[in-house]
Amino acid sequence: MIGAGIAGLFGVLSAAGARAASEGRQQRVAYHLADLDRVLFVLGNLQNHVDGVGGPGQADIRLVVHGPALRAFHAISADRNMSAAAVRLIKAGVGFEACANTMKAQGIKLDDLLAGFTVAEKGGVVRLVELQQSGFAYLRP
């Protein structure tokens, strides 16, 4: 049983490995979003990214939001189309992170943001460097 379980595990891993090998190394990328008027564009870029690598689970994609752009994600006032796009991305495994400094400046707590965010406690810019130093590529559309 254990042997079969391990074989099953390796089966899953080798399928993923074969897929990764056929497409190059799995992508890891941190998106940087600060401008309020760029939110919908960047969410569209993220969806294209998910689709472009073959669908959910095929890349490790993070979005770090700070500055004016974070206002778009306040739950109380979020635009319906934007929210739908964000929810779809979060379900697809994209990690949404909010800058703690911006949250403080905008007077909000995690519960005030769309569900699915985590907090970048040291700030969004520090977090984006942490991610790059961990091997993530960087995109600032």
Add this chain to the structure above:
Amino acid sequence: MIGAGIAGLFGVLSAAGARAASEGRQQRVAYHLADLDRVLFVLGNLQNHVDGVGGPGQADIRLVVHGPALRAFHAISADRNMSAAAVRLIKAGVGFEACANTMKAQGIKLDDLLAGFTVAEKGGVVRLVELQQSGFAYLRP
């Protein structure tokens, strides 16, 4: 003859190698262009980059265009100054790549763009990560 050819080849390579060593590692960089009002500025940056590393052939420079900025490169409506700058860069070896998703959204084919473009088939954002994961630096002016 073959020996001379190989020697000649090594002569070229070692000259390039010596130049690279004297200037640090050869630069490899992917430029990211999405904003229509930023096209001329970025083409100027690219020319400064070519000149700054010592002229054509001294660096591997790619430009990935997606979003509204791609409209500037539609052959039928391209601005004359912009076209001249782009042609000069392409002749200098800068690689111009257009996002397949954007081309579809704008209803154009490769023939509708200025000559010299190639297509980023998985999309511009995926391509920019591929380039970074292959060792290219990233600039988004």
Add this chain to the structure above:
Amino acid sequence: MIGAGIAGLFGVLSAAGARAASEGRQQRVAYHLADLDRVLFVLGNLQNHVDGVGGPGQADIRLVVHGPALRAFHAISADRNMSAAAVRLIKAGVGFEACANTMKAQGIKLDDLLAGFTVAEKGGVVRLVELQQSGFAYLRP
């Protein structure tokens, strides 16, 4: 005396090393600033970065300025709040670098900029790639 001096030096280094180890690798990051209307925002990001890593000396942070944004740093016309923010960052060890091409285009010499700048002689874009190829992360807020 020499021994004590060396021991003291190692004491400083090991304290810094222990701090770096407890926080992950020390951050090295190059900020890219080109837009005039983004100067104050980016200076705020830089201050948050200095604070977010634990204060001055905890990260190697560079700011490369080119294009229209450099006008904000002309000494003769610099805004007082902007200057105060820049001076504070320079005192905190952030390296300010001005693009030589932009300086030429704006008709200024190093003495015409706020004190503390150095010149990126091959141009700002080439410098930003040099920094990335030396291991610096990249941020373009």
